[in-house]
Amino acid sequence: MRGSPRTETRDRVRLEPSGNELRVRLSHDWTLQDGLPPLTHVEEALDAESPSGLAFHTTELGTWDSSLVTYLYGVHRLARERDVPIDLSGLPDGARRLLTMAAALPPREADYREEDGRLGARVGRTSFRAWDTVIDAVEFLGETTMALGAMLGGRARYRPVDLMLSFQAAGVGALGIVALINFLIGGVLAFVGAAQLGQFGATLYVADLVAIGMCRELGALMTGIVIAGRSGASFAAVLGTMTVNEEVDAMATMGLRPMEFLVLPRVVASALMMPALVAFADLLGVLGGLFVGVVVLNLGAVEYLSRTQEVLALRHVVIGLVKGFAFGGIVALIGCYHGLRCGRSAAAVGVATTKAVVNGIVMLVVADAIFTVLLHAVGL
Amino acid sequence: MSAKPAQVEVRDLTMVYGETVVQRDLSFRVERGEIFVIMGDSGCGKSTLMRHMIGLHRPRSGDVYYGDEPFWGAQEARREALKRRFGVLYQGAALFSSMTLAENVSLPVVEYAGLNARDAYEVARLKLALVGLAGFEEHYPSEISGGMRKRAGLARAMALDPEILYFDEPSAGLDPLSSRRLDDLILQLRESAGTTIVLVTHELPSILELGDRAVFLDAEQNQMIAQGSPSELKDSSVAKVRAFMNRERL
Numbered sequence: 001m002r003g004s005p006r007t008e009t010r011d012r013v014r015l016e017p018s019g020n021e022l023r024v025r026l027s028h029d030w031t032l033q034d035g036l037p038p039l040t041h042v043e044e045a046l047d048a049e050s051p052s053g054l055a056f057h058t059t060e061l062g063t064w065d066s067s068l069v070t071y072l073y074g075v076h077r078l079a080r081e082r083d084v085p086i087d088l089s090g091l092p093d094g095a096r097r098l099l100t101m102a103a104a105l106p107p108r109e110a111d112y113r114e115e116d117g118r119l120g121a122r123v124g125r126t127s128f129r130a131w132d133t134v135i136d137a138v139e140f141l142g143e144t145t146m147a148l149g150a151m152l153g154g155r156a157r158y159r160p161v162d163l164m165l166s167f168q169a170a171g172v173g174a175l176g177i178v179a180l181i182n183f184l185i186g187g188v189l190a191f192v193g194a195a196q197l198g199q200f201g202a203t204l205y206v207a208d209l210v211a212i213g214m215c216r217e218l219g220a221l222m223t224g225i226v227i228a229g230r231s232g233a234s235f236a237a238v239l240g241t242m243t244v245n246e247e248v249d250a251m252a253t254m255g256l257r258p259m260e261f262l263v264l265p266r267v268v269a270s271a272l273m274m275p276a277l278v279a280f281a282d283l284l285g286v287l288g289g290l291f292v293g294v295v296v297l298n299l300g301a302v303e304y305l306s307r308t309q310e311v312l313a314l315r316h317v318v319i320g321l322v323k324g325f326a327f328g329g330i331v332a333l334i335g336c337y338h339g340l341r342c343g344r345s346a347a348a349v350g351v352a353t354t355k356a357v358v359n360g361i362v363m364l365v366v367a368d369a370i371f372t373v374l375l376h377a378v379g380l
Numbered sequence: 381m382s383a384k385p386a387q388v389e390v391r392d393l394t395m396v397y398g399e400t401v402v403q404r405d406l407s408f409r410v411e412r413g414e415i416f417v418i419m420g421d422s423g424c425g426k427s428t429l430m431r432h433m434i435g436l437h438r439p440r441s442g443d444v445y446y447g448d449e450p451f452w453g454a455q456e457a458r459r460e461a462l463k464r465r466f467g468v469l470y471q472g473a474a475l476f477s478s479m480t481l482a483e484n485v486s487l488p489v490v491e492y493a494g495l496n497a498r499d500a501y502e503v504a505r506l507k508l509a510l511v512g513l514a515g516f517e518e519h520y521p522s523e524i525s526g527g528m529r530k531r532a533g534l535a536r537a538m539a540l541d542p543e544i545l546y547f548d549e550p551s552a553g554l555d556p557l558s559s560r561r562l563d564d565l566i567l568q569l570r571e572s573a574g575t576t577i578v579l580v581t582h583e584l585p586s587i588l589e590l591g592d593r594a595v596f597l598d599a600e601q602n603q604m605i606a607q608g609s610p611s612e613l614k615d616s617s618v619a620k621v622r623a624f625m626n627r628e629r630l
Contacts, residue, residue, distance in 0.1 A: 032493035032540070036502055065541045070499075070506040097572035101510050108515030344522045345477030 013037050013071075015045050022051035022084075024075060027060035030068040039074045046082050054079050056090040069098045076103055140337050144267060147259040151268070156260040166269030170231045170328070174277060177230065178223050182281040185222055186210055186288025194297050203297055207307035210289030216316040219281040220274075221368055224327035227274065228360035232335035235266050236356035239339025240349040248340065258340060267332040274328025275321040282320060315380055323371055327364055334360045385448040387412045387544060387576045388433065393442035395425060395432055401602050402428050406442070408595050408607055410544075415570060415577040415590045417610070420597035421624070426580045427471070427548050429597065433578070434468055434546055435459060446544075464492060466544040467537030471552050473529040475521040481508060481532045482517035488539045507535040511565060527558030531565065538569070544576045545569070551583045563589050584627060596621045 014025040022045055045051075054075070061068075072091070076099060079086045088096045115125070150156040193209040239262060242248050248258050286308060293299040335356040342352040386409035393406040402425040410416040418426050431437045433444050435451060443450040446462050454462065475484050485504035489495050495503065505517060511531035521529055530550060537545055547566070551559040563586050569575055581587060587594060588610050596606040596613065598620065606613055606621040614625040623630045 032489065032495060032503070035495055036499040066503055066506065067499075070503045073506045073509060074502060094572055094574065097568075098510065101568055101572060102506055102514070103509070105509070105512050105514055107509070345520075347478035 013041065015041055017049065017051075018055070020052040022046065022049065022054045023057055024054065025057045025060070026068070027058075027062075029062035030064040030071070032065055032067045034067065036067055036071055036074075039071075039078060042075050043078055046078055046084060050082075051084060053085045053087060055087040058090055058092060058095075061092065064092070064095065069095055069102070072099050073102050077107075080106075136341070137337065140340075141333070143259045144263055144333060147257065147264045148268075150260060151264055156264060157256060158261050158265055162261075163265040163269060166265045167273055169234070170227065170266075170270045170332075171273035171276060174223075174227060174230055175280065177226055178277050178281050179284045181222055181226055182214070182219060182284040183288040183291075185218055186214055186285030186290075187292045188288075189213055189218070189285070190289035190292040191296065194292075198297075204299060204303065204307055206289065206293055206297065206299070207304050208311045210293075211286055211308045211312040212316050214285030214289070215282045215312060215320045217320070217368075219285050220278045220320045220323035220327055221364065223274065223277050223281045223324065224331060224364045225361055227270065227277070227328065228331045228334075228364060229357055231266075231270055232331045232356045232360040233353050235332060235335030236339040236342070236353045237349060239336055240342035240352040243340060243342045244344055244346070244349060263333075263336040263340070266336055267329055270332035271325050271329035274324040278320050278324030279317075282317065319371075319375060319380065323368065326367060326371075330363050330367055331360045334363060385445070386410055387447070388578065389445040390429075390433065391442055391445060393429075393432060393444065394440045395428055395437070396440045397428075401440075403597055403602050403604070406595075406597075406604050408604070410576060410578055411593075412543075412576055413570065413574050414592040415566070415579060417587050417591040417594035418578065418580045418597065419582055419587055419594055419624075421599050421620075422582070424597040424599035425602075426582070426597060430546055430548055430578070430580045434466060435463055464540060465542060466546060467540065467542035468546045469530065469533045469537045469548065469550060471549045473521070473533030475529060475533055475536065477521050480518050480520055481513065481524075481535070484521070484532065485536045485539050488536070492540055503539065504535075507538055508532065510538070510569075511535045512561075525558075527554050527562070530554065530558075530562060534562075534565065538573075538575075541573070542575065544578060547577065547579045547581070549581055549583075550579065551581065551586055559583070559586070566590055584625070587625075596624070 012026065012028045012030065014027070016023045016025055022042075024042065046054075056072075072095060076086055080103075088099060091099065115121075147156055151158075190206045190210050193206045194203050197203055197205050197209070239248070242262070248262070251258055251261060290301065290304050290308075293304045294301050338352040338356040338359070342348050388410040390406050390408050394404040395402040395406075406429065418429055420426050428437065432439050433451075438452060443452045445451065446465060449458070449462065451459060451462055475481070476487070479487070482501055482504040485507050486495075486497070486500035489500040489503050490497065493500075493503075501517075505514070508514060508517060511534050513528060513531055513535065516524060516528070516532075521532065524532065534545075534547075550562050550566070554562065566577060566579075567590060570577055577590075579586070579590060591610045593609055594607065594613060595604050596616075596618075597603070598605045606616050606618050608616070610625065613621055616622045616625065620630060622628070
């Protein structure tokens, strides 16, 4: 063997030729806090000098911990890759035993396949995944419809108490936040409307704007968004955790259908409670407008309310309530879908919850746009 | 009382859940380098005792000594330092599901030993190789079997070279072969690294194979009713302990 000894920082590792053998001399204390010496010296020496064997000398070695064994394991790996026999007899007993244990089984070959990163491949993969999701979502919707049919036919198996609790959670539990949001939205609508209408001396028409805007559009939409953040997220988190804990699997093996037992009560409760919440939201929105109209815009309360009564046709209110029914169902379906399709880890529950809220809100707005186009088409 | 402090000593420990006493007046010593078993019938408070010993539950009275230092009598900062002296393998392995096995093992190394990411990864590789998981560094816990998760949990428990390793029902949910393999691994670790091992279990084969000494907790009397080596306990004068150790009817 050729070359002079190479030295690592603080001389913890010295590589010395000894005949055809490479001798690794280890000295000083080795602790995790001191970090590990790089393996590059050993790698270079093995490649450059192709030794017939590798041995260790540890007479000057002080105290040591896992950092030494980690380093030895790295050296052992490099030697094995190059078919260089390694002699462990110079190591302290404990280190030799640990290294023998670690090296007992050869590393398993990585079984990961690199994904094709080209644009075409990425677009293709994304398209296939999106298509699979669409198919899966349609299947889920179909299963829910069948479960609903079973419920109407009195054949569905679920606990009535779960349905009642879902009513409570999706309805009464949301009253406070729905009231606050819609009162403020009604007030903001009146305030912004007055700024424009006042220029034409039409401030009183703020009552029209608030009444129709809240009852036909914003009452349902804002309540839907609140419910998506509240009930949708809750459904996804609860069902996701049940999936992770294999509770859903247990239910299925008991012959109970998760669609009937878990999804149905939530979807029914959410869809039926939403119109009630929307009616409440409409009332609070109009009150918010009235508050701004009377306190800020100096309109008469009686004048404001009679204008509201005059302009607010029943169809506006009914349209809002129908939207509420649909929005409630959509939010619950999306929450339950993501919950039951959750992965098997704690992180997956977080992902499912986020998807439930984001997709829920997006689908609400899409559904609202479809409603608007359809209602316009039929002249309502 | 011996002059040299035990590795771990439980002194007059009373544990409660709410107002219910789980176990009272527990006292025993775990000596350096031994495999010590905490056993007893279901619901006797074995795992609860371990949770008191590792600082998750505060006892109603008594204390746990590491060397001659009281754990619960120490300041918060000192308790945190004492926790560095032991590693724990939980019943379900408790791996972080959003991290790979290498990230799970290297997390404490980066946080407490201050190693850079490259060195911490090398340490994780070694620890995983020690438990027979070389090559699984980039796998997530959900991608491996229950037995492998247990071993990965053990690799993480060993990350900082603890003096003491606690095992909570290591064989729970494992087939006999995996259970045997884990038992062998525990023995190898004790022999190679000289680690003190505290084992909470009611698996008779593991108790007889591994245990140097053991304590038996009783769920009815809420106290320790026997201690000694497994072979001594097989011939215990207490009928319940003898029946448990010989798998006989009471």
